[in-house]
Amino acid sequence: QETIKLTVASSHPTTIPWVGMIKSHFMAETDRILAEKGNYKIEWQEAFGGTLYKANATLTSVEQGVTDVGWVFSFLEGAKLPLSQVSTYTPFTTSNPPAQLATMAELLDAVPEFRKEWEQYNLVVLGLTGTDGYDLYTKTPITKLDDLNGMKISAPGVLGTWLRGTGANAVDGSLTSFYTDIQTGVSDGVLSLALGVLPAKLYEVAPYLTRVRMGVAFSGAVAINRDSWDGLPAEVQEAMTAAGAFYTEAHGKDLLERHEMAIAKIVETGASQTPPVVLSELPAEERQRWVDALPDLAGEWAAAAEAKGLPGKAFLSAYMDGLRKRGETPARAWDKAE
Amino acid sequence: MTGIEIGALAVVGLIVLIYIGLPIGLGMLVVSYAGVAAIRNEAVAFRMAGAVANDSLREYLFAVVPLFVLMGLLVTVSGVGKDTFDVFQQALRRLRAGLGVATVFANAVFASITGISIASASVFSRVAVPEMTRHGYTKTFATGVVAGSSVLGMLIPPSLLMIVYAVLAEESVGRMFLAGVLPGLLLAGVFSLTIFLLATFNRRFVFDTPVDGAAFESFGLGRLAAKAVPIATLMLLVLGGLYGGFLNPTEAGAVGALGALAVAAMRRSLTGRSLWRLMVETGQITVSVLILIMAATYFSRMLAMSGLPTALADLLLSGPIGPMGFLVLFLALVIVLGCIIDSISIMLILLPIALPVATAAGFDLIWFGVLTVIAVEIGLLTPPFGLSVYTIKSAMADPTLRVSDIFRGALPFVAAMMLTLAILIAFPAITTWLARL
Amino acid sequence: MAKDANSRAAPPAGQLLAGLDRGWTLLVDGLAALGTLMIGVLMAIICADVVARNLMGASLPLVSELGALTLVMIVYLQLATTVRHDRLARTELFFTGFRERLPRAGAVLACLFDLTGAVALAAIAWSTVGIIERDLSSGQFIGVTGVMTLPTWPFRALIILGMSVSAVQFLVMAAKNLRAAARGKGART
Ligand code: NA
Numbered sequence: 013q014e015t016i017k018l019t020v021a022s023s024h025p026t027t028i029p030w031v032g033m034i035k036s037h038f039m040a041e042t043d044r045i046l047a048e049k050g051n052y053k054i055e056w057q058e059a060f061g062g063t064l065y066k067a068n069a070t071l072t073s074v075e076q077g078v079t080d081v082g083w084v085f086s087f088l089e090g091a092k093l094p095l096s097q098v099s100t101y102t103p104f105t106t107s108n109p110p111a112q113l114a115t116m117a118e119l120l121d122a123v124p125e126f127r128k129e130w131e132q133y134n135l136v137v138l139g140l141t142g143t144d145g146y147d148l149y150t151k152t153p154i155t156k157l158d159d160l161n162g163m164k165i166s167a168p169g170v171l172g173t174w175l176r177g178t179g180a181n182a183v184d185g186s187l188t189s190f191y192t193d194i195q196t197g198v199s200d201g202v203l204s205l206a207l208g209v210l211p212a213k214l215y216e217v218a219p220y221l222t223r224v225r226m227g228v229a230f231s232g233a234v235a236i237n238r239d240s241w242d243g244l245p246a247e248v249q250e251a252m253t254a255a256g257a258f259y260t261e262a263h264g265k266d267l268l269e270r271h272e273m274a275i276a277k278i279v280e281t282g283a284s285q286t287p288p289v290v291l292s293e294l295p296a297e298e299r300q301r302w303v304d305a306l307p308d309l310a311g312e313w314a315a316a317a318e319a320k321g322l323p324g325k326a327f328l329s330a331y332m333d334g335l336r337k338r339g340e341t342p343a344r345a346w347d348k349a350e
Numbered sequence: 351m352t353g354i355e356i357g358a359l360a361v362v363g364l365i366v367l368i369y370i371g372l373p374i375g376l377g378m379l380v381v382s383y384a385g386v387a388a389i390r391n392e393a394v395a396f397r398m399a400g401a402v403a404n405d406s407l408r409e410y411l412f413a414v415v416p417l418f419v420l421m422g423l424l425v426t427v428s429g430v431g432k433d434t435f436d437v438f439q440q441a442l443r444r445l446r447a448g449l450g451v452a453t454v455f456a457n458a459v460f461a462s463i464t465g466i467s468i469a470s471a472s473v474f475s476r477v478a479v480p481e482m483t484r485h486g487y488t489k490t491f492a493t494g495v496v497a498g499s500s501v502l503g504m505l506i507p508p509s510l511l512m513i514v515y516a517v518l519a520e521e522s523v524g525r526m527f528l529a530g531v532l533p534g535l536l537l538a539g540v541f542s543l544t545i546f547l548l549a550t551f552n553r554r555f556v557f558d559t560p561v562d563g564a565a566f567e568s569f570g571l572g573r574l575a576a577k578a579v580p581i582a583t584l585m586l587l588v589l590g591g592l593y594g595g596f597l598n599p600t601e602a603g604a605v606g607a608l609g610a611l612a613v614a615a616m617r618r619s620l621t622g623r624s625l626w627r628l629m630v631e632t633g634q635i636t637v638s639v640l641i642l643i644m645a646a647t648y649f650s651r652m653l654a655m656s657g658l659p660t661a662l663a664d665l666l667l668s669g670p671i672g673p674m675g676f677l678v679l680f681l682a683l684v685i686v687l688g689c690i691i692d693s694i695s696i697m698l699i700l701l702p703i704a705l706p707v708a709t710a711a712g713f714d715l716i717w718f719g720v721l722t723v724i725a726v727e728i729g730l731l732t733p734p735f736g737l738s739v740y741t742i743k744s745a746m747a748d749p750t751l752r753v754s755d756i757f758r759g760a761l762p763f764v765a766a767m768m769l770t771l772a773i774l775i776a777f778p779a780i781t782t783w784l785a786r787l
Numbered sequence: 788m789a790k791d792a793n794s795r796a797a798p799p800a801g802q803l804l805a806g807l808d809r810g811w812t813l814l815v816d817g818l819a820a821l822g823t824l825m826i827g828v829l830m831a832i833i834c835a836d837v838v839a840r841n842l843m844g845a846s847l848p849l850v851s852e853l854g855a856l857t858l859v860m861i862v863y864l865q866l867a868t869t870v871r872h873d874r875l876a877r878t879e880l881f882f883t884g885f886r887e888r889l890p891r892a893g894a895v896l897a898c899l900f901d902l903t904g905a906v907a908l909a910a911i912a913w914s915t916v917g918i919i920e921r922d923l924s925s926g927q928f929i930g931v932t933g934v935m936t937l938p939t940w941p942f943r944a945l946i947i948l949g950m951s952v953s954a955v956q957f958l959v960m961a962a963k964n965l966r967a968a969a970r971g972k973g974a975r976t
């Protein structure tokens with residue numbers, strides 16, 4: 013039996029579910045498959061939680077071989093991974109992570125430009141990751157769209173665009189910075205996901221949870237450095253490919269279930285704090301006002317991609333159609349804009 | 351060679367390089383490069399060097415470093431320190447060794463508007479030492495008190511050391527600051543007790559003359575209030591802003607620096623030329639601190655890659671030493687290193703190795719941080735390299751004052767700091783209560 | 788450094804060298820002055836944001852990103868002058884005594900330290916060239932698309948400039964130390 017050493021790393025801690033699942037699903041499944049034949053064994057060196065690099069260097073760290081395997085956070089790589097941003101420029105489209113991840117996986121095979129966008133950075137995509145649903149967590153209650161006017165809302169990278177047209181100012185940040193930002197008054201709340209809010213305890217500082225159901229987003233991939241990949245025996249490569257697909261599917265299902273669980277847990281844990289967590293639903297007509305108030309985000313995005321020589325419009329349509337095919341009904345037909 | 355062996359070798363190499371006098375930041379860059387090249391390959395080491403230089407300092411939080419340094423230098427020239435001392439002198443002069451205690455408490459208050467200990471040391475060596483010697487205190491004791499109480503500058507918020515720790519441990523700066531408040535007051539109390547005991551049982555160490563015949567300068571209540579206003583305003587601005595939720599630490603630094611600039615301008619203690627000199631000095635301090643942080647980032651990433659900290663945690667915590675043994679060992683190592691290396695370098699060298707162990711031991715990292723800061727600050731007072739002592743020596747410009755005398759005067763305060771450390775270890779709530787409120 | 792009467796009679800090569808040295812010092816000090824100004828700019832940006840937020844209820848765009856980048860500028864623009872004034876933290880435990888006892892060997896050791904610094908900083912500068920190339924080709928920016936963005940390459944260029952000038956400053960000091968060693972003196976000018 014041959015032992016292979018691989019480093020696996022992430023900018024976020026394993027308490028974040030999709031990072032934890034790298035260990036519990038991707039690594040475990042790879043080990044399980046390899047153990048069946050018993051020819052190879054991987055000795056994983058774990059560097060989760062930002063010990064090797066921070067969230068601003070997830071792509072370059074895998075690209076440059078700082079780690080062998082790592083989670084690449086595509087949100088913060090708008091310039092390098094333009095097509096991967098499609099879901100972040102099409103809010104209110106789907107709240108179904110499995111459907112979204114399946115669509116993205118399909119596009120990765122069907123659209124060569126999309127695959128090349130990743131592989132040009134000296135890496136091989138193994139599994140895909142997404143987010144659970146985005147909602148608002150604020151210091152003051154939100155009952156109508158106008159309440160947002162003039163507020164400072166933390167949002168990770170490109171998600172700041174979801175606030176355009178609402179009168180709120182987007183404050184850039186990441187899950188690790190939101191707590192302090194809200195606590196110290198850098199922002200008045202955060203546009204975030206229940207699965208991130210729960211472990212980061214953001215509800216302690218932003219107790220008003222307004223369910224806006226803005227949708228889920230494609231957030232990146234578990235990838236391996238290509239030089240490391242090329243050095244692996246075929247049997248290990250096959251095991252990792254299979255484990256990657258297993259990870260993507262398990263992760264999608266997990267997101268769906270965990271989102272509701274996380275919201276329930278936030279309400280439960282936050283009930284005893286002062287002020288307690290208050291859960292409310294943004295009224296449907298206010299939600300629709302938000303949808304309509306947004307500028308043509310997807311159109312601008314597609315045009316910018318076309319300017320770079322990428323098939324922005326076709327990719328947008330393929331994405332929306334892929335979701336419709338899987339039974340999703342977008343609140344705004346981003347691909348049918350004038 | 352395994353990664354762990356490479357990591358250990360890199361640490362040994364770093365110690366050798368630092369010992370022979372290579373700038374500490376350069377030493378960390380060199381061993382980190384060699385370490386990564388050995389663990390992975392040279393191309394990765396090369397690209398990581400660039401990535402670290404470009405990304406590790408790109409944190410909004412670090413902007414607080416030049417701002418608090420500038421603020422400290424501005425309040426130093428504007429006479430705010432002397433006013434603070436005058437207020438406490440008037441209040442405590444009837445006490446036994448009252449001037450010594452006044453120096454401690456004036457330092458504690460001054461600490462709340464400056465983030466660097468050298469600011470405290472240079473201010474009070476000019477303000478408190480002449481006054482104490484005039485009243486018959488020995489120079490050894492007078493300078494010892496100033497050196498000892500200057501450490502309050504980095505324990506009571508704001509504090510450059512706390513910021514550096516918070517960054518390394520990924521703790522909230524605001525909470526770290528809060529955690530320093532009660533231990534800072536406790537230390538001030540223990541210092542006062544030390545002074546009182548010395549004045550009672552070892553009078554010759556404290557006083558030159560048996561009876562203090564010198565007159566005290568006396569201020570009316572109005573003058574006294576006028577003296578208290580600037581420092582109270584600055585405290586309100588910085589601490590009020592920080593804990594009232596109006597300002598984050600970086601903003602508190604900027605607003606504080608602007609406030610200190612306003613105070614200095616109103617008191618006409620600045621010319622355009624001297625302001626520029628202060629800003630240049632601010633820049634130099636900032637660079638020497640942040641270059642260290644940059645290099646230490648590379649060093650800690652190299653260590654994470656080597657797996658050394660995890661292995662060390664397994665070894666130390668599963669063995670006969672246990673968590674408490676590790677803590678004592680770590681603090682002792684910090685104090686020993688404090689004899690020869692500056693505070694920030696010690697933290698940047700040791701914490702990447704020690705923090706994973708402390709986490710594995712289940713320590714509250716805020717508590718661990720305060721203990722680290724106090725242990726590190728003992729180094730300001732111990733020979734041969736004691737920064738506070740040298741600051742006092744150069745600020746005093748008194749050729750009859752020997753460095754060894756100041757070190758001797760500071761010795762009781764080193765003992766007081768050790769006692770305080772023991773108290774804080776025994777009662778963690780003193781540290782964590784405010785921060786975890 | 789005292790200017791003696793001989794410098795007027797110095798050969799043209801010496802004059803050229805002295806002129807170069809002066810010009811170089813000017814460049815290093817100029818960059819440092821720019822960095823010093825940035826400290827004021829940093830304070831102003833952040834205070835303006837505090838005022839805007841607390842009085843007008845709106846924060847200024849890009850403040851945290853700009854603050855962070857300004858800080859990076861301050862550090863790298865002032866690095867060369869910090870190097871020149873020997874202000875990088877180091878221990879005096881061995882080096883000071885060694886230099887006093889064996890001035891020549893001390894100068895050689897100092898020269899080796901300087902060369903180490905030059906190589907390390909040059910490597911970082913060269914590595915950053917790779918980063919700036921990638922930034923340019925992918926149009927890397929800070930901020931949020933559609934709200935406000937700034938390209939990152941000008942900041943990278945300043946990092947390269949600061950690092951390169953500092954590396955050369957280390958070389959200049961290495962040369963001076965080497966000359967001192969050759970002359971049999973330990974003095975570091
Ligand atoms: Na302080």
Ligand code: NA
Binds near residue numbers: 689690729731
């Ligand atoms: Na010391």
